[in-house]
Amino acid sequence: MRNKILWSDETKIELFGVNARRHVWRKPGTAHHEANTIPTVKHGGGSIMLWGCFSAAGTGRLVRIEGKMNAAMYRDILDKNLLQSALDLRLGRRFIFQQDNDPKHTAKISKQWLQDHSVNVLEWPSQSPDLNPIEHLWRDLKMAVHRRLPSNLMERGGKWV
Template identity: 75%
Template sequence: MLWGCFSAAGTERLVKIEGKRNGAKYRENFDENLFQSAQDLRLGRRFTFQQNNDPKHTAKTTQEWFHNKSLNVLEWPSQSLDLTRIEHLWRDLKIAVQRRSPSNLTELERICREERENLPKYRCAKLVASYPRRLEAVIAAKGASTKY
């Protein structure tokens, strides 16, 4: 499993997560990577973090972790895939990696990192800028699917 993040400034760390993902592993990954990624993206300490409603994201211990770190977490409506911007980057990465046909896991990981570096910054900026339109579309569709 890979974890990554991005902002309008571009992509940041791509981290391989070993084993089964659970709330404890999710929080451990944040301790090791989230703040450094925010610093590398020049976000400072005042940024809004977005995640979906996966149980490990909404677990009480995870919510307490965010609170203890004074992180602003965007409230997430249920079943709102149209608002999940990072999924577009995961798709772009998947297509780029498949074109290179990795033959083993080591090669796959290396190619994923290389292709992540090649994801255009303008693509990230466009995804961030599109968020208000996405919200409006979801509201207009009363939570149903949108073009996003």
């Protein structure tokens, strides 16, 4: 059964600083060496919101979310990406879709789309983001973004989404 689950979630990636705490071990007198500093910019440098999914077979589609997501936007993301991701990953029509209990996910318009397309939805406990294995992928993605040190939101957004 686990091989048929398509895990999904949204995440926000901050360009500078907020995604992860960083510690630096350094020798006395080397505080300002490039290897011992963390670049910052005024006002945080921007962020990007993403929706993505994956299964045991691999990663599905990754979608950049423009603006504040609502239920209609979520339904559109499902419409353009969910079934295609399941097809690309060869999950078959009887795959199980996982989403958390975010109000956008449980809105009537979202539930109706899932029902109209005969998508089986995994029942999910409330307030349990730590149970979703996609959180590990988001962590890896955020670390990769920070290793590349993009200078601004446009540079970062244009390279991988």
